[in-house]
Amino acid sequence: MSDNRSGSPDTATRSRRWWARAAFALAILAVAVPLVSAGLLSSLGVLVVGVGGVVVMVAALYWFLATRGVLRWISLTIAILSPIVVLVLFIRAHLLAEVAAAAILAILAVLCARAALSGRTSDTAVREVPAPPARHPVLIMNPHSGGGKVAKFDLQRKAEELGAEVVLLEGPGTVDVTELARRAVEAGADLLGVAGGDGTQALVAGVAAENDLPFLVISAGTRNHFAMDLGLDRADPSRCLDALRDGVELAVDLGRINGRPFVNNASFGVYAEVVRSPAYRNDKTGTVLEMLPDLLTGHAAAPLVTRIGDVTVRNPQAVLVSNNPYGSSDLAGLNRRDRLDRGVLGAVTVSVANTRQAVGLLGRVNAHGLTQHTTGEVVVDAHTRQTPVGVDGESLLLDTPVRCTIEPGALRVRVPRDRPGVRPAKAAVDWVRLRELAWHR
Known part of the structure; x- marks a missing residue:
């Protein structure tokens, strides 16, 4: 006999359904408030002004991007002036308070919609498995990546203190990173890692996947998108080195483009x-x-x-x-x-x-x-x-x-047991999905 506790799937579904219904109710109110306040005769004019302002602004922004010369700057001027003109018209119609209330209701509708469409935490949790310490880890570091993060965070010294062999990418005669990674494997490396940009990460990740070796990501690049989606610390790349002494493994996918690996x-x-x-x-x-x-x-x-x-x-x-x-x-x-x-x-x-x-x-x-x-x-x-x-x-x-x-x-990624984690992406406000969730049983 099963009960229907607060954490059960049925309860979660009911909660999301009510969030979806609340989103529709608030969206309807956001439209209705200025229309009702304007009166029946003025409602059509209010609707035309609001929708027309959005259409003109989007069209002007498109022409700003798609043209050159004088027409481009005329389009930018129109795009900037459009919302200002709409606001002035609403003020002259004594509807500023109603428009402000409608904006607040619209924001609340979006928040409810995202609450309804967001996945459960369990949907975003990648399975972790225990990882024994590596005996011969080899880390390839690009001293120029991320504006010099390797030196700024003293990554070479910290890695060597944890028993890793560090190979620096510097000098015009340096061998390409894929070849360096393959030489490391031939020399007995049982873990490969990179402190550098995502492009460099991908090339070494490909070698690690081919040899079924764990791969360590050190967030020393400029944007570190791969590190972000792994839940690593992008503010302090030295924290990624904690995986060498207290790490777990994640099995993640690897993209290939004409055979070349890519991680993002x-x-x-x-x-x-x-x-x-x-x-x-x-x-x-x-x-x-x-x-x-x-x-x-x-x-x-x-x-x-x-x-x-x-x-x-x-x-x-x-x-x-x-x-x-x-x-x-x-x-x-x-x-x-x-x-x-x-x-x-x-x-x-x-x-x-x-x-x-x-x-x-x-x-x-x-x-x-x-x-x-x-x-x-x-x-x-x-x-x-x-x-x-x-x-x-x-x-x-x-x-x-x-x-x-x-x-x-294909890729065994070694990450620290203690890390910031993945912040789930905000759900898109998809009104078709929201309608199905609100009323489909």
Whole structure:
């Protein structure tokens, strides 16, 4: 005989259902308050002004990105002025208090929606297994990564005190990192680790996976996305070394792109073309603004054809393939990964060719310009022999068609037993899913 305690699945489902219903109730109130206050005759005008202001602002932002010269700056001016004009019109209609109340209700609706759609903590917990101390750990460190974090946090000395052999990546004649890792394995290393960026992490991770060795991530890069999704301390990379004396193992997936390993993602289209530009490193913002008009209209890059399982997406402006899907609390679904052991790739494509599609993306409801999938394989093709790809932040030219696959549980990652942990991604406010949750039994 089973009881229905507070922690049971039935109780959790009922709780999420009521959060979903509360979200709909608050959303309806957010719309109703200014309309009712305006009176029946003015309600239509209030609705037109509010929706029209959003449409004009999104359209102007699109034209700011898609054009150059005087038209670009006129579009930016319109985008800035649109919400100001709407606010002034509401003030003149003596509806400022009602609009403020509607904004508060809308924020509460979003919070309730996320509470309803958020997964349980158990959904984001990767299984840990005990890990014996390594006898001959070899750590490869890039002294220049992350603005010099290896020296700043004294990582070499601390690692050597814990019994690790440290190999520094410095000097123009240094052998490539994959070769260094393979030499370490041949010399008897029983653990490989990296203090560096995600691109370097991926290459050594590939060698560790091929030899079934544990892999240690030290968050000494600039962004450390892989370390973040493993729940490691990104503020103090020296804490990652605690895994050498008191560690546990996580079995996580490893992505492959044309055979090359990646731990985070591979990007095609707009982002890959921008990163490939020689001017990008010195002037990121200027390069993006200069290249986007041609990229958005398809004049700069070769058209892409993306096959995601049984789905084919033609001519997207951007494609992102990730080692496990990202959370989807922002427009493109790129946030953080709750888990790295689901055994699937995440695939996001973005196609924005006109103002209507830009507004549709903002709505997130059946937007034709945005697709999100999980799959075991993604193939990206183009009418060129090679296509630019950003792999874990590094710009590469790869032979087409480019094939991305996933190796479930291929990587044994050694992490400290005591670590910050993974903060779950915020749930996307998906009103279709929310409606099903609220009233489907």
